[in-house]
Amino acid sequence: MKFADRIRKLLGRQTLAPDDWDALADLLVEGDLGAAFADAAVQELKTACAKAGVRDGEGARRLLKTVLAPDARAADVSPRPGGLNVVMLLGVNGVGKTTTAAKLAHRWLDDGSAGKVILAAGDTFRAAAIEQLRHHGERLGIRVVAQEQGSDSGAVLFDALAAAVSEGADLVIADTAGRMHNKQNLIRELEKMDKIVAAKTDPARYRRLLVVDATTGQNALVQARTFSQAIKVDAIILTKYDSSARGGIALAIARDLGIPTAFVCDGERYEDIRAFDPVVYLSEFVGSDG
Ligand SMILES: Nc1nc2c(ncn2[C@@H]2O[C@H](COP(=O)(O)OP(=O)(O)O)[C@@H](O)[C@H]2O)c(=O)[nH]1
Ligand SMILES: [Mg+2]
Structure with a gap:
């Protein structure tokens, strides 16, 4: 199963239970975020969900993307014209x-x-x-x-x-x-x-x-x-x-x-x-x- 599908499956419930947060942190560790980052991301996600009144898994999944977005950073390293x-x-x-x-x-x-x-x-x-x-x-x-x-x-x-x-x-x-x-x-x-x-x-x-x-x-x-x-x-x-x-x-x-x-x-x-x-x-x- 693709990693994203595992996230989707985990966050597939109508209403998230307290255990789901721990399971999500574990899954993010499996996804190579590392333990500290995974815990911090889940904490941040909980806060974001509470603030936005989000209680369902799909809503949380979307917010998770927002939580992780600052660390998805691209660099353009294409050669520049006009020199070596x-x-x-x-x-x-x-x-x-x-x-x-x-x-x-x-x-x-x-x-x-x-x-x-x-x-x-x-x-x-x-x-x-x-x-x-x-x-x-x-x-x-x-x-x-x-x-x-x-x-x-x-x-x-x-x-x-x-x-x-x-x-x-x-x-x-x-x-x-x-x-x-x-x-x-x-x-x-x-x-x-x-x-x-x-x-x-x-x-x-x-x-x-x-x-x-x-x-x-x-x-x-x-x-x-x-x-x-x-x-x-x-x-x-x-x-x-x-x-x-x-x-x-x-x-x-x-x-x-x-x-x-x-x-x-x-x-x-x-x-x-x-x-x-x-x-x-x-x-x-x-x-x-x-
Ligand atoms: N599946 C896959 N294999 C790769 C990829 N990049 C490199 N490899 C393979 O990894 C092995 C080591 O690659 P190599 O370029 O010799 O690594 P180097 O020792 O860092 O120079 C080779 O068998 C490559 O064909 C990749 O993106 N996907
Ligand atoms: Mg080499």
């Missing part, structure tokens, strides 16, 4: 960074947001990661700037930026490694890469996007906190939304860290990426009206 744009994809291993790099290149070439794109193979830990990006580059007909496995990821970024300038590219999409030996290493590495890009890029054209896997639940929030300590994360990209309709994590990250969501990915094909739309997203979470 850089998108750096961050995130732990396996969340879908490399796949998303290719999806973004495909999308922005397709809709004309970027005329020329370069992919930077910044995940230098694994040879397979470099190969994976090269393969996408071949399929998409775009250049991939890479060095051999084990090389310095900062140097790869540096090369990619130089290539973009000399070729007049509009956009560099940088893949990065998510695996570090420990948190301190990760933070240091991120800071270094960030400095290299920031030194050469207009701040309005530089986006740091954290990729999180919707199936990992509250872990994604922990990852967002860790990455935010090292680098300013401009927006989230939520992947694997196809295998989990529990989208509360994007709301939880926005509430906790103030980070909006740029895209939602729901499959492995290039086309399986869509701009985050708060209205659509809340409807998928809580159910659509009408």
Whole structure:
């Protein structure tokens, strides 16, 4: 059953009973809001229902959407014309960074947001990661700037930026490694890469996007906190939304860290990426009206 259908079922009664509120909080936790947020949302909902004289489940369901709306925040991270744009994809291993790099290149070439794109193979830990990006580059007909496995990821970024300038590219999409030996290493590495890009890029054209896997639940929030300590994360990209309709994590990250969501990915094909739309997203979470 889809998550929104579970909400609908729970709030299906004519008159809500006191137990229903607790059950709703539990369900919102299952939807990846996290316990504190779920409790706060239910409290707020109770107050809103009392104020509006709403006693039925369907009325409460609609009001729940209003309660959650401030945390459904979209970000437009499309490349801006008139200069070089850089998108750096961050995130732990396996969340879908490399796949998303290719999806973004495909999308922005397709809709004309970027005329020329370069992919930077910044995940230098694994040879397979470099190969994976090269393969996408071949399929998409775009250049991939890479060095051999084990090389310095900062140097790869540096090369990619130089290539973009000399070729007049509009956009560099940088893949990065998510695996570090420990948190301190990760933070240091991120800071270094960030400095290299920031030194050469207009701040309005530089986006740091954290990729999180919707199936990992509250872990994604922990990852967002860790990455935010090292680098300013401009927006989230939520992947694997196809295998989990529990989208509360994007709301939880926005509430906790103030980070909006740029895209939602729901499959492995290039086309399986869509701009985050708060209205659509809340409807998928809580159910659509009408
Ligand atoms: N179902 C699904 N699979 C995805 C999505 N995004 C990525 N994947 C898959 O997740 C796996 C890891 O992706 P990859 O891009 O290599 O992750 P990375 O380690 O962060 O670079 C691959 O098998 C991808 O095909 C998505 O939105 N939905
Ligand atoms: Mg990768």
